[in-house]
Amino acid sequence: MSLLWIEGGEGFGTSIGVAPTGLDRKYNIKANINLIDLEAGRTGGIALEMNGSGVHFQTFPLTTNPTLIIGKGLKFPDYPGATTRLLALYDGVTEGVNVRCKADGEFEVYRANTLLGTTTGAAVGQNNWCHFEIKVVTNDTTGSIELRVNGSAKLTLTSQDTQAGSNAYHDMVRFLGVASTGQHIDDIYICDGSGSANNNFLGNMKVVGIFPTAEGDTINFTPSTGTDNSALVDENPPNDDTDYVESSTVGQKDLYQYGDVSGLGNTIAGLQINTDVRETDASSFSLITVVKSNVTESDSAASAIGSTSYVTKTRVVAQDPDTSAAWTQAGINAAQFGMKVG
Numbered sequence: 140m141s142l143l144w145i146e147g148g149e150g151f152g153t154s155i156g157v158a159p160t161g162l163d164r165k166y167n168i169k170a171n172i173n174l175i176d177l178e179a180g181r182t183g184g185i186a187l188e189m190n191g192s193g194v195h196f197q198t199f200p201l202t203t204n205p206t207l208i209i210g211k212g213l214k215f216p217d218y219p220g221a222t223t224r225l226l227a228l229y230d231g232v233t234e235g236v237n238v239r240c241k242a243d244g245e246f247e248v249y250r251a252n253t254l255l256g257t258t259t260g261a262a263v264g265q266n267n268w269c270h271f272e273i274k275v276v277t278n279d280t281t282g283s284i285e286l287r288v289n290g291s292a293k294l295t296l297t298s299q300d301t302q303a304g305s306n307a308y309h310d311m312v313r314f315l316g317v318a319s320t321g322q323h324i325d326d327i328y329i330c331d332g333s334g335s336a337n338n339n340f341l342g343n344m345k346v347v348g349i350f351p352t353a354e355g356d357t358i359n360f361t362p363s364t365g366t367d368n369s370a371l372v373d374e375n376p377p378n379d380d381t382d383y384v385e386s387s388t389v390g391q392k393d394l395y396q397y398g399d400v401s402g403l404g405n406t407i408a409g410l411q412i413n414t415d416v417r418e419t420d421a422s423s424f425s426l427i428t429v430v431k432s433n434v435t436e437s438d439s440a441a442s443a444i445g446s447t448s449y450v451t452k453t454r455v456v457a458q459d460p461d462t463s464a465a466w467t468q469a470g471i472n473a474a475q476f477g478m479k480v481g
Contacts, residue, residue: 141334142457143201145411146327148185149348152177152376159187160376161415165451167311168197174316178323181212181268182345186325189316192223197313205308206332210272210341212325217265218244219317228275229311230304236275236284240317248284248294251303258286261293270343277301277308290342328408337408337457344408347400350375355394355475356431360384369395377415379449387420392479394431399472407466409457412476417449425481428454432461432474441481
């Protein structure tokens, strides 16, 4: 897989100025997330505003490929008063390549605390959205880094030591807040260098969120109330135990129809299905995420839930399973998504 992660902020609620609901169940490591709130998105929808240098959230391990590419929409209401981390790549617990914003809006790139390079002409002004991308190839002698702003390369480094840990890769990405001034982030993608698609810069992408609207072709789970299972899982943000569906029978599944997407154009890198789930029984269960396109059903690998508190399980699907090609807007709109007990 080369497309590893997608985040647009749309699943954490819709109320501007309030804390995102469920962010802490989706990410591996987090701190001071009470300093994050929801703001208007870069091209509509929702963005995350991170206010404070002590706030961060970090993905789970994503890859062991030496190449990692991250893109995101980025806006500073004001530049920080001093150089501040805003993005860091990790090999396990070891911080590797990280990006810091200077007081003039330029960026510095480090390996841990060793400065590798500084951008020229990257500053786009305060309170302006830009599209930020960085590609890191990890190696202790032949590593490379390219940082782009709005599609233009602002820093290119070759023959670098980009390996901070024991492994020649970065497996996790941490997003950090900026002291006092904050930063707004939106439309995040993360790729690695594997595969034949989505293995390089994707360019200026946007993330949109859609939610269940009706029951699909298969409904096996038991509703907590009523008879329409889709109405119990369509809330944004999730309402947890207020209403829900449940099953303890391996192989049972629910499929749902989702709202339509529009205006996506011809380039769809992939989609990510996010499922909030918890165990309510002493037995251990796994979640299988299901995609049905036309008559083709695609199951994810079983992912252990392992928690009686809610966690968010994710699945990235870069290709339409019915065509084995990139998703089209019509394909997404006709597909059904759901879950199965593993």
